[in-house]
Amino acid sequence: MAAPTQQNGTTIRVAGSAPLELMWLLHFVEAEHQHEGMFANLEPLRVKYGPELATLWPDGRLQCTGDVAVIAERGGTLLDLDLARFFPRAEKAIAAGIALPSLRSELPQDIETTRRRLERLRTDAALRRRYLGVLEAIWSGVEDEWRTEGRAAVAAEAETWTRGLEQGQSYKEVLGLPRLWPGRPELDELVDAAASEGTLTLNPCWFGGKVHIEELDGMVHAGRGVRGFELSDRKVATDVASWMKALSDPTRLTILLRLGRRPASVTELARHLHVSQPTVSAHVQVLREAGLLEERAVGRSAELSANEEAVRRLLSRTEDSILRAFRP
Numbered sequence: 001m002a003a004p005t006q007q008n009g010t011t012i013r014v015a016g017s018a019p020l021e022l023m024w025l026l027h028f029v030e031a032e033h034q035h036e037g038m039f040a041n042l043e044p045l046r047v048k049y050g051p052e053l054a055t056l057w058p059d060g061r062l063q064c065t066g067d068v069a070v071i072a073e074r075g076g077t078l079l080d081l082d083l084a085r086f087f088p089r090a091e092k093a094i095a096a097g098i099a100l101p102s103l104r105s106e107l108p109q110d111i112e113t114t115r116r117r118l119e120r121l122r123t124d125a126a127l128r129r130r131y132l133g134v135l136e137a138i139w140s141g142v143e144d145e146w147r148t149e150g151r152a153a154v155a156a157e158a159e160t161w162t163r164g165l166e167q168g169q170s171y172k173e174v175l176g177l178p179r180l181w182p183g184r185p186e187l188d189e190l191v192d193a194a195a196s197e198g199t200l201t202l203n204p205c206w207f208g209g210k211v212h213i214e215e216l217d218g219m220v221h222a223g224r225g226v227r228g229f230e231l232s233d234r235k236v237a238t239d240v241a242s243w244m245k246a247l248s249d250p251t252r253l254t255i256l257l258r259l260g261r262r263p264a265s266v267t268e269l270a271r272h273l274h275v276s277q278p279t280v281s282a283h284v285q286v287l288r289e290a291g292l293l294e295e296r297a298v299g300r301s302a303e304l305s306a307n308e309e310a311v312r313r314l315l316s317r318t319e320d321s322i323l324r325a326f327r328p
Contacts, residue, residue, distance in 0.1 A: 019072035150206030
């Protein structure tokens with residue numbers, strides 16, 4: 001499932017990923033604290049497999065799980081919605097030796113950890129079988145949930161994110177995260193660049209937490225969990241109020257309605273509405289900043305018209321944001 005969306009001349013894709021679900025599962029299984037709330041169902045897996053995962057690696061680095069994304073990317077299974085191809089391809093890829101991708105999303109020590117682990121797996125067949133066996137056992141423990149709930153929820157969220165992008169939302173608005181990683185601003189810059197270059201894929205994840213960012217040889221994957229993630233009412237209200245500012249004044253809305261029927265200049269609008277030209281200019285500026293107007297030069301003046309598609313996007317985005325709060 002991968003849906004490319006054109007935005008500002010570039011393509012942003014939205015896709016679910018079973019390997020990234022597995023990456024998140026390892027993150028939670030290797031945690032040193034008990035899971036509660038929406039992740040309480042992962043606690044038995046943490047208790048059962050957490051100690052075994054810890055004994056696999058002498059480096060003692062917990063929750064360094066990027067090797068799963070690297071193995072899936074090198075095996076061509078990163079965007080698969082199940083792991084049927086992942087495990088046999090992982091065995092072959094690891095045994096043959098995996099050249100690390102660029103991994104610009106990772107800290108230097110994490111890159112080195114991933115490199116060493118993949119090398120150990122390559123040279124130690126018994127360790128490799130043990131490692132993949134634990135991964136298969138963890139996935140088996142959640143596979144029914146993935147098939148009956150998670151996969152459908154991810155597909156539905158992917159449609160919502162795609163619709164948001166089509167309506168002009170930025171990828172951060174779609175994710176509901178004004179900043180992706182407050183402690184590492186370079187990651188925001190990395191994903192911003194990928195969005196502008198058409199190398200970004202957004203991944204809704206059923207087993208995911210707040211955010212993941214994986215850069216693999218120029219392709220960037222960013223996403224978050226979809227369970228229990230809700231924008232606060234205050235955030236929704238603030239966003240909607242900001243979007244609707246252009247339509248909140250009766251005179252301004254009258255101008256937009258007038259320009260929706262036929263183009264006019266500021267002078268013509270002032271004469272038609274019986275208000276001063278500076279007043280009209282101020283209202284036009286607000287509508288222009290909201291992207292609701294189009295403008296073309298006619299002689300020495302500018303002729304204004306309403307951008308119908310922009311108005312549709314604004315109203316649709318507002319409707320989606322408000323009605324999302326009414327979901328059971």
